Amino acid sequence: MRAEPAQTSDNELLKAIARSDETALGSLYDRYRVILFGLLVRILNSREEAEDVLQEVFIQVWRRAAHFDESRGRAFTWLVTVARSRAIDRLRVLAARGRLADAARRDEWESVSDADTDAFYAERSEIVRRALQEIPEEQRLTLRLAYFEGLTQSEIATKLGTPLGTVKTRMRAGMLKLRELLGHQVRNLI
Amino acid sequence: MVHQEYKELFSVHALTALQPGDARMLTAHLEQCSECRSAMDQWEETVGLLAFDAGAAEPSHHLRERILQTARNSPASSQGGGQTADATNVIPMPVQRSHSFSMQSWAAIAAVFAFGAFVISLLVLWSQHNASKQELALLSIQVKDAQQQLARQREAIEIVTTPGTQSVELEGTEVAPEAHATVAYDRSGRAVLLANNLPPTPEGKAYQLWFVVSGQLTPGKLFLPDTSGHGSVEDQIPAAARGSTGFAITLEPEGGVAAPTGPIYLRSDP
Secondary structure: OOOOOOOOOHHHHHHHHHOOOHHHHHHHHHHHHHHHHHHHHHHHOOHHHHHHHHHHHHHHHHHHHHHOOHHHOOHHHHHHHHHHHHHHHHHHHHHHOOOOOHHHHOOOOOOOOOOOOOHHHHHHHHHHHHHHHOOOHHHHHHHHHHHHHOOOHHHHHHHHOOOHHHHHHHHHHHHHHHHHHHHHHHHHHO | OOHHHHHOOHHHHHOOOOOHHHHHHHHHHHHHOHHHHHHHHHHHHHHHHHHHHOOOOOOOOHHHHHHHHHHHOOOOOOOOOOOOHHHHOOOOOOOOHHHHHHHHHHHHHHHHHHHHHHHHHHHHHHHHOHHHHHHHHHHHHHHHHHHHHHHHHHHHHHHHHOOOOEEEEEEEOOOOOOOEEEEEEOOOOEEEEEEEOOOOOOOOEEEEEEEEEOOEEEEEEEEOOOOOOOEEEEEEOOHHHOOOOEEEEEEEEOOOOOOOOOOEEEEEOO
């Protein structure tokens, strides 16, 4: 996952990027390209589209690094939020163009892994997946549909043919369980 | 909606799965409530961990250089504007030195009274009229919208000023003869459309951008004009359309369509 030791903190890299330091941008890319690209491929089910979006993400980082507020959260969270948001936008455009790959709508999730990962990635991935496995399947499904397909609660209800109230209950219960399982580890995981 | 009810929305908002109306109300509340904002930030950190569920994938090796090359050719955040840039945009008024002391004194006194009256009015309104809270929430949404619009305009300026950017003019058709638009796009296909004099859209409708590829229309993003008829949208020109310079705008259902169904309002010359 991380191609180089994290000698410089993410926040320091973002501050350097805000000063137009290209080397810092390259370092941040090296650090998070694999997890972000994995997320984008999972959402878009297309390496070509995912590379386009990954480029947009890092150009946005280049332009907006000065606006990053470290008191609001981790740089990792910001990067993932930006990447996911852009990917969901792209997913909607592709859907409107009728070019959405069928696999992007799969209900069963498989790993998209095609990269060598280090202990950093493997350990965290294992913790998150183990936590998800502890969440009841119907709750887990609503979380994944929201996170990886960008669906709202009513869209999930329509997709699953389930009453909206049931979807709301499952999603909230799933999130509370997820936080119970991961919440205390957030600071150690990222 | 009371404070506790907002809290119950945090987890779903972090997943961006709330219904649009609830999301807008919560966003307005978060603008005013630092306690809730802090709790919301924590939920977002938890949700961010779901990225580890996606699996790892390695992008192609040339992408790194492509990103750095693009960055090299575009201004970084510290140069691209932002909160501190506002100070440099202020045009100073000429100083009337002969009356400066008395004018400034009166102005200061007037400002103090005006500010005091404003604060008192706000406090009175806040304490006596719960409805004013809703108004403030709406104003907050409008401010956020304005900030987002400003950010979009800054990005549009960045695209327009990027070396090598090309532009295409769109003229209004018979359904909107006064309308006019320009599409600017850079070498990477990043495009911005700026339109003027667009008619207001009916309920449930929005304008949709189209790319003309070999005579066929490929759908782009949707946008709504403001009350002055100005509209703007950024989009990525599909790879297949990058050799094309044809664009059109139609009126469509607000969810967007894969093929045009409504009238063409703007189009570029064939």
